Amino acid sequence: MKKIEAVLRIALPAALVIAVFCYVGQTVTAQNSASSNAVSAQQQQAQQADEQKTASETKIFTGKIVKSGNALVLSDAESKTTYKLDDQQKAKEFVNKDVKVIGVLDDSTGMIRVSSIEPA
Numbered sequence: 001m002k003k004i005e006a007v008l009r010i011a012l013p014a015a016l017v018i019a020v021f022c023y024v025g026q027t028v029t030a031q032n033s034a035s036s037n038a039v040s041a042q043q044q045q046a047q048q049a050d051e052q053k054t055a056s057e058t059k060i061f062t063g064k065i066v067k068s069g070n071a072l073v074l075s076d077a078e079s080k081t082t083y084k085l086d087d088q089q090k091a092k093e094f095v096n097k098d099v100k101v102i103g104v105l106d107d108s109t110g111m112i113r114v115s116s117i118e119p120a
Contacts, residue, residue, distance in 0.1 A: 057104045057105070058102065058103065058104055058115065059102075059103070059104070059105060060100055060101070060102050061074055061076065061083060061100070061101045061102075061103070061105070061112060062076065062098070062099070062100050062101075062120055063075050063076035063077065063078075063083075063098070063099065063101075064077070064096065064097065064098050064099070065085075065091050065094040065095050065096065065097060065099055065117075066095070066096065067095065068082065071084065071085075071088065072085060072088055072091040072092065072095065073085060074091075074099070074101055074112065082110075083101075083105065083110060083111065083112050084109065084110055084111040084112070085101070085111070085112055085114055086103075086111055086112065086113050086114055087114040087117075090114055090116075090117045091114075091117060093117070094117055094119070097119060097120075098119070098120040099117050099118060099119060099120050100117070100118045100119075100120045101114060101116075101117050102114075102115045102116045102117075102118075103115045103116075
């Protein structure tokens with residue numbers, strides 16, 4: 001009988017410690033999973049906001065592609081504005097032609113990030 005008591009005194013606390021570790025491990029895993037899901041959702045929201053912002057900034061610019069120094073630019077005669085074009089290769093096809101440029105204007109540099117250029 002004394003042997004059984006001695007074994008139980010050691011085995012029961014050990015089993016209790018193992019059970020506690022298992023429970024704590026599951027709780028931490030669940031918290032990490034929830035935290036990871038929250039971060040993922042925030043990243044998706046930020047990406048969608050960036051895409052919406054870019055889509056809302058995309059505009060259509062009209063004018064004539066002309067040479068200004070070493071670069072080709074879009075000259076809008078109506079507004080008397082000249083825009084730099086980031087894609088000189090696309091612009092080469094339309095030198096001295098009226099065009100419609102679709103892109104995003106960087107106000108700080110006056111440069112259009114060109115998505116496409118079409119005849120007007």
